[in-house]
Amino acid sequence: MFADRDSLPYIVATVRETLRWRTLSPVAVPHLLTEDDWYEGYYIPKGTICIANAWAMNRDPRIYGEDIDEFRPERFLDEAGALKPLHPDTQQEGHASYGFGRRICVGRHVSNNSMYIDIASMLWATWIENAPGAPMPDNVSMLDDGLVVYVPTFLLLGFDSHILIPFTAVLFPSLARSPLVSLKCPTSSLGPRS
Ligand code: HEM
Numbered sequence: 001m002f003a004d005r006d007s008l009p010y011i012v013a014t015v016r017e018t019l020r021w022r023t024l025s026p027v028a029v030p031h032l033l034t035e036d037d038w039y040e041g042y043y044i045p046k047g048t049i050c051i052a053n054a055w056a057m058n059r060d061p062r063i064y065g066e067d068i069d070e071f072r073p074e075r076f077l078d079e080a081g082a083l084k085p086l087h088p089d090t091q092q093e094g095h096a097s098y099g100f101g102r103r104i105c106v107g108r109h110v111s112n113n114s115m116y117i118d119i120a121s122m123l124w125a126t127w128i129e130n131a132p133g134a135p136m137p138d139n140v141s142m143l144d145d146g147l148v149v150y151v152p153t154f155l156l157l158g159f160d161s162h163i164l165i166p167f168t169a170v171l172f173p174s175l176a177r178s179p180l181v182s183l184k185c186p187t188s189s190l191g192p193r194s
Contacts, residue, residue: 001117009083010081012083012116013073014073015115015119017073018071018115019115020097025054026054027055029099030049033046033050034046052096052099054095054096057095058095076094128172
């Protein structure tokens with residue numbers, strides 16, 4: 001599947017949009033200036049601790065458009081469905097979620113690759129639908145007002161931890177391809193597709 005990556009731009013765009021839309025570390029990691037600096041007319045003395053607002057950078061309408069709260073992988077694609085060149089202010093990743101400069105996340109290639117292969121494998125092996133009658137997931141289902149963004153609690157195939165919100169998707173195995181026999185969300189009365 002990695003060999004097919006150039007043919008699967010929507011999945012690459014989905015990885016970028018996931019990290020843009022809900023970065024897991026909205027204020028990244030503090031950096032300390034080792035020398036005096038100027039930024040857009042502001043003098044920043046050596047020793048200052050800078051906290052970069054990656055959350056706001058990932059929501060810059062000049063880069064991403066006005067619909068910044070929408071989850072829309074297409075924003076990284078052109079009209080022909082190919083990946084657009086990345087904006088020069090997006091750290092060669094399409095977002096600021098991996099931090100900046102020399103201390104940018106060294107594990108970003110691992111996480112980009114694992115998110116890509118997870119999404120590609122899920123789409124290959126399953127058919128995903130919203131559970132019947134369930135509302136579409138929305139921003140309320142995310143805790144994103146702190147230092148770390150995460151889905152608070154969910155119910156998944158009977159393995160529950162701190163159930164507060166229902167898991168609203170149903171995953172059906174693509175029977176022709178998947179070794180899975182049956183997957184059914186407890187909130188759904190539907191069974192796998194034939
Ligand atoms: C979606 C997944 C990930 C996100 C959003 C993320 C985000 C970040 C951020 C924001 C920083 C701070 C960068 C800065 O100081 O400007 C960082 C640093 C770092 N990350 Fe990640 N990371 C992810 C996955 C990983 C993985 C999978 C690894 C290891 C395999 C990793 C290893 C590191 C290391 C070692 C640093 C410190 C780099 C340094 O200070 O020089 N990260 N990451």
